[in-house]
Each structure stands twice: as structure tokens, then as C-alpha cells.
């Protein structure tokens with residue numbers, strides 16, 4: 001029998017439980033991570049939504065920044081949702097003065113991009129990369145979400161806000177991948193649709 005896939009969920013801040021639940025629904029061993037040594041046995045990690053400024057401070061306070069950067073650089077797959085996407089971005093617009101990220105992905109992300117007045121926004125996304133992702137659009141829930149302003153040459157765009165959406169959000173990149181790193185602006189863990197997590201688990205198993 002092969003060993004079970006072990007995926008960590010960074011558990012310093014944010015909606016950790018929902019990601020643990022989604023991973024367990026996919027029969028993956030989900031492990032909450034607060035200490036550096038907890039990274040050792042992982043096949044991949046999820047960085048949840050929350051507040052990236054707080055998450056960054058706690059990641060540094062818990063001594064996780066260096067070990068996480070090392071593992072990501074060494075190729076450990078990582079999936080960042082919303083604040084997690086900010087954490088995996090090499091560049092952030094509208095960051096606070098002392099805000100740092102883990103980086104790894106050659107993208108520029110704009111924090112709180114959907115507008116300060118609009119706390120949440122929903123859209124049906126066509127995502128050809130996921131199972132039935134064209135026939136059955138993915139309902140995406142955005143909560144004070146960032147979007148991707150700019151992607152490097154090695155980044156694959158997986159989804160955009162539909163061009164028919166109102167305002168500046170139309171056409172913006174909200175799901176992308178670079179090698180073993182995956183990011184979404186939105187929160188698939190709150191809808192019960194497991195296809196994004198399934199895509200990440202497949203990525204981890206293929207890594």
C-alpha cells in the first residue's frame with residue numbers, strides 16, 4: 001500500500017478548518033502547521049484566506065518564514081487562497097509598509113482589489129483545467145479579495161473574472177499556476193465544490 005498523501009494547512013490565522021475539511025473529504029491526511037518541524041513530513045501545503053498582514057507577522061513570529069521559503073523553493077507544492085495567494089506572490093501592490101510575503105510565484109497581486117466598498121463578490125468562472133470546469137462553471141466567492149495584476153512568463157492563467165462582469169474586475173486573473181504553486185483569489189473551501197482542492201491534490205501527487 002502506498003503512503004497516504006499528507007497536506008499541511010498553515011494554521012497561524014485564517015479559515016483553516018474549512019481547508020482541513022475539504023482535504024479530508026478527498027481522503028487526504030490534513031495536518032495543521034504552526035511550527036517549523038511540522039513541515040518536515042508534508043507532501044504539500046495550503047495557505048488559507050485570512051488577513052495577509054497578520055498572517056505574515058505570525059509566520060515570522062513563529063519562525064516559519066525561512067523554513068516555508070526553503071520548502072517552496074525546493075519544490076514543495078503550495079496552494080494559496082486569497083490572503084494565501086498574497087503570501088505566495090513575489091510582488092504585492094497596496095501592501096502595508098512592513099508587509100513581507102513568502103513569494104515563489106512570479107505574479108503581482110493587488111490587495112483588496114475588488115474595492116473597499118465591496119466586501120464580497122461572486123462570479124461563475126469557466127476553468128478548463130478542472131474537472132468539468134467548462135460545462136459546470138465554478139462558483140467563486142471573493143471576500144475582500146486580491147486579483148492578479150501581472151503574471152510572469154512561466155505562469156499559467158487558469159481563470160479570469162468573466163468579461164461580462166461589471167467594473168474593473170472584468171477579465172482579471174483570479175486563478176493561476178506556476179509549476180507546483182497554485183493560487184486563487186477566491187475561497188473554494190466555502191462552497192462545498194471540491195474541484196480546486198482536487199486539482200491541487202492531483203498536483204501534489206504528480207509532483
Ligand SMILES: NC(=O)CC[C@H](N)C(=O)O
Pocket residue numbers: 048049050051052053081082083084086111112143144145146
Ligand atoms: N479573504 C481574504 O483572505 C482577504 C485577504 C485580505 N484582504 C488581505 O489582504 O490579506
